[in-house]
Amino acid sequence: MAKGIWVFIEQSKGSIRKVSLELLSQGRKLADEKGEELAAVVLGQGVGALAGEAAKYGADKVFVADDAKLASYSTGAYTSVFAKLIRENEPNFVMIGNTAIGKDLAPRVATRAGVDVAIDCVAVEPDDANYVTLTRPIYAGKAFAKVVSSGARPVMATIRPNTFPVSEPVSRDAEVINAKVDVDPADLRTILKDLISQATGRPELTEANIIVSGGRGMKGPENYVILEELADCLGAAVGASRAAVDSGWREHKFQVGQTGKTVSPTLYIACGISGAIQHLAGMGSSKVIVAINKDPEANIFQVADYGIVGDLFQVVPALTEECKKLKA
Amino acid sequence: MNIVVLVKQVFDTEAKIVIGADGKIDDSNVTLIMNPYDENAMEEALLLKEKFGGEVIAVSVGAAKAQETLRTALAMGADRAVLVSDSAIQPASDDFAAAQALAKAVSELKPDIILTGRVAIDYGSKIAGRVAEILGIPHVNTITKLEVEGDNAVATREIDGGSEVIEVPLPAVFSAQKSLNNPRYPTVAGIMKAKKKELKTLTLADLGLDATVTGKMQIVGYSLPAGRKGGRVIPGEPAQAAAELARLLRAEAKII
Numbered sequence: 001m002a003k004g005i006w007v008f009i010e011q012s013k014g015s016i017r018k019v020s021l022e023l024l025s026q027g028r029k030l031a032d033e034k035g036e037e038l039a040a041v042v043l044g045q046g047v048g049a050l051a052g053e054a055a056k057y058g059a060d061k062v063f064v065a066d067d068a069k070l071a072s073y074s075t076g077a078y079t080s081v082f083a084k085l086i087r088e089n090e091p092n093f094v095m096i097g098n099t100a101i102g103k104d105l106a107p108r109v110a111t112r113a114g115v116d117v118a119i120d121c122v123a124v125e126p127d128d129a130n131y132v133t134l135t136r137p138i139y140a141g142k143a144f145a146k147v148v149s150s151g152a153r154p155v156m157a158t159i160r161p162n163t164f165p166v167s168e169p170v171s172r173d174a175e176v177i178n179a180k181v182d183v184d185p186a187d188l189r190t191i192l193k194d195l196i197s198q199a200t201g202r203p204e205l206t207e208a209n210i211i212v213s214g215g216r217g218m219k220g221p222e223n224y225v226i227l228e229e230l231a232d233c234l235g236a237a238v239g240a241s242r243a244a245v246d247s248g249w250r251e252h253k254f255q256v257g258q259t260g261k262t263v264s265p266t267l268y269i270a271c272g273i274s275g276a277i278q279h280l281a282g283m284g285s286s287k288v289i290v291a292i293n294k295d296p297e298a299n300i301f302q303v304a305d306y307g308i309v310g311d312l313f314q315v316v317p318a319l320t321e322e323c324k325k326l327k328a
Numbered sequence: 329m330n331i332v333v334l335v336k337q338v339f340d341t342e343a344k345i346v347i348g349a350d351g352k353i354d355d356s357n358v359t360l361i362m363n364p365y366d367e368n369a370m371e372e373a374l375l376l377k378e379k380f381g382g383e384v385i386a387v388s389v390g391a392a393k394a395q396e397t398l399r400t401a402l403a404m405g406a407d408r409a410v411l412v413s414d415s416a417i418q419p420a421s422d423d424f425a426a427a428q429a430l431a432k433a434v435s436e437l438k439p440d441i442i443l444t445g446r447v448a449i450d451y452g453s454k455i456a457g458r459v460a461e462i463l464g465i466p467h468v469n470t471i472t473k474l475e476v477e478g479d480n481a482v483a484t485r486e487i488d489g490g491s492e493v494i495e496v497p498l499p500a501v502f503s504a505q506k507s508l509n510n511p512r513y514p515t516v517a518g519i520m521k522a523k524k525k526e527l528k529t530l531t532l533a534d535l536g537l538d539a540t541v542t543g544k545m546q547i548v549g550y551s552l553p554a555g556r557k558g559g560r561v562i563p564g565e566p567a568q569a570a571a572e573l574a575r576l577l578r579a580e581a582k583i584i
Contacts, residue, residue: 073487075457076466100488103447104469107423108457116424116544119452133548138421138451142345143353145421145451145547152544190466193482194493204488210583234584252507253486258341258449259364259506267583278341284553288581290573296561305559306576308569318570326578 002153004061004089005031008082008096008105009042009054016050018166018207019097021057023159025167026124027095028058033126036092037061040174041085043078045071048176055174057167062174063089067181069188072195073101075108076187083112085179091154092131095124098158099206110156117156118147120262122163122285131155140258140281161207162264205237205254210267213239213256213283217272217293217312221249226316227271233323239263239283241273257282271312275300292316329382329476331373332434333406334444334455335366336420337390337397341449347550362397365445367404367511368504372474373443374405375509380476383407385437389419389429395527402522403514409525410437414532416539421451421547427458428541429532435463436535439499441481446470446503456503467501468494472508 007027010017024040031038039061040054051062065081082105086094096102098120110117122144123135130148134157138145149155205211212231214224224238231238240250242257256263258278268286273279275291275298283289284303291304292312301307308315339345340359348354362370373384386401388394389412398409412419412429419426434442444456446469460467472491473484482495486505514522532538562569562576577584 075468079461100470100486103454104457107454108461108467111424111427111458111461114544118545119454136452138353138550139339139343139345140449140452141553142343143347144551144553146549146551147545147547149545186464189497190468191495192492193495195490196493197490199489206488252505255506267577267581276342277344284556288577288583289556290577301561302558303556305581306573307559307561308566308573309561310566310569314566315570318567319574321567322571322574323584326574326584 002090002092004037004039004091005034006039006041006091006094006154007059008094008102009040009050010097010099010101011044011047011050016053017097017099019099019159019161021166022161022164023095023097024054024057024059026164028167030124030126031060039063039091041082043070043081051174051176055172056169059174061177063177063179065179065181069181069183072192074190074192075104076190077183078105079108079112080183080187081179081181083109084182086113086154094154094156096156096158098160102158106156106158113154115152115154115156116149117158119158121157121159122264124157124159137262140262140278141284142281160262160264162209202231203235203237205239205256205261206263208237208263208265210234210236210269211239211256211263211265212236212269212271213241213273214244214271215241215273216243216247218244218249223313224250226313226320230269230316230320230323233320233327241279242276270300270304271316273300274298275303329376329380329441330437330439331376331382331384331441331443332437332439333366333369333373333384333386333401334430334442334459335370335386335388335397335401336363336445336448336453337361337388337394338363338448338450345552347552351550353550360393360396362400363445363448365447365504365506368506368508369443369445370401370404370406371509371511372504374512376441376476385410385439387430387433387437388412389426395529398527399522400514402525402527403518404512405518407525409527411527411529412532412535413529416532417542422543423451423453423455423458424543424545425541426453427455427462429535429537430455431459431462432535432537433530434459441476441498442501444501444503446505456501460501465499465501466496467503468496469503470505471502472505474502474508
């Protein structure tokens with residue numbers, strides 16, 4: 001008999017990533033509604049301390065798999081341990097953040113568990129017949145599909161960062177279960193040879209609360225510095241349109257849109273971006289959109305909450321000055 | 329070296345999505361293309377073939393018209409193609425079934441390397457890990473570089489905030505990020521040659537599978553995003569407009 005709701009905990013530098021806190025917070029609400037327990041699943045090395053952290057955000061139970069083989073993420077070892085935990089404990093519903101790790105891990109774990117996984121979900125509604133109904137974007141957000149898993153358990157989903165708010169931490173205890181780490185040799189065939197950090201000091205695009213993004217109107221790679229200055233004042237990530245990436249001004253990993261990343265920040269500031277349909281698909285679910293563009297006819301103004309028709313090379317530095325004044 | 333490339337036919341990125349009277353996505357009047365990331369996978373396969381020799385086989389699961397996408401793969405330089413097409417499955421949206429069908433088709437081709445796009449831009453499908461799991465071989469997702477050395481491959485994979493260099497024994501599945509390479513365009517000669525290349529269509533029964541491979545998840549409805557309305561345009565000189573915008577973002581939107 002399947003039971004409980006699980007959240008896969010992703011960590012960064014010894015603390016739980018924001019997306020995992022979002023899932024714990026939402027998982028708590030869902031667990032209360034269902035009258036079930038919420039469990040966190042922590043894999044890593046020296047990660048015991050995260051159990052207490054997970055409890056504060058709502059976990060009743062924390063499965064901890066602590067082992068040198070799990071020190072850094074590897075598809076094989078993580079799949080092996082996570083899938084075994086699922087098989088042995090039969091949860092009803094498993095949520096994983098839709099991050100680089102989540103997107104890699106979830107399809108493989110689901111396949112091993114004999115179920116499907118809904119990717120990049122933006123809504124989770126309790127459902128008596130199917131446990132939950134999930135909403136996920138298709139065509140990068142140009143439309144949405146509601147999906148259910150009528151029979152198979154667990155229902156698995158990766159959830160887009162910034163979908164749920166993080167609740168206030170409360171002091172509470174969770175039962176800690178030390179999971180056996182028994183990795184199939186077949187899952188240890190890959191070797192991590194090198195880990196290259198390209199940290200920009202800015203938040204990850206998909207997790208950022210604010211994104212400052214530049215398109216063709218930036219005129220060249222050297223001009224992104226003005227967006228970076230604004231971003232650093234706002235604590236924002238810097239994105240780019242396909243036009244800018246295709247011109248070689250920014251790396252593809254910063255591209256927002258249907259052939260790049262789909263984002264849902266609280267604030268998206270589009271600078272010199274015309275608003276092609278494939279770009280709008282990738283950022284249309286932002287809470288507030290600001291457009292700065294010299295062309296008053298640009299499509300982007302049709303979706304922007306606030307628009308400034310003007311030269312971004314004057315408006316953006318002026319906005320940075322205003323930001324600095326507000327933060328001072 | 330035998331290389332299989334998994335390609336998917338998808339709506340063009342410029343396509344506007346319309347929900348038809350039947351409540352489903354309307355696919356009439358839509359231009360269909362090869363999933364853009366699958367083009368990168370195709371290109372990488374062709375580069376490997378140029379270096380090591382062997383055969384490149386494009387494999388897809390889809391409706392009969394997905395043959396067009398496989399013809400494109402053949403025109404780019406694939407040697408032959410296999411389409412799994414069966415009315416019992418909805419491969420566009422059913423990744424579970426698509427992965428079962430693809431894995432079965434692929435296993436019969438005995439490839440050293442399997443390449444595909446990191447994601448399909450229609451249903452967000454991530455097929456690499458699923459197919460690799462069914463085949464019991466490793467996969468590396470979102471690669472930006474691939475080097476083959478004997479029975480191993482070394483791939484650089486994009487992760488949040490950096491990259492990883494991963495060595496895997498072959499056979500293995502790799503999913504391509506855009507920055508892996510620049511896909512070639514089919515030449516006229518390539519298009520002519522493609523017409524004569526082998527394109528086999530198989531049903532689930534041909535693969536020894538039956539309709540029980542169909543999905544574990546069901547789509548119960550489609551919707552379009554709530555339309556956004558243009559808000560207000562802030563007038564004034566740049567400095568003045570910027571000051572007003574900052575004020576509104578703080579006082580009205582309560583963000584900064």
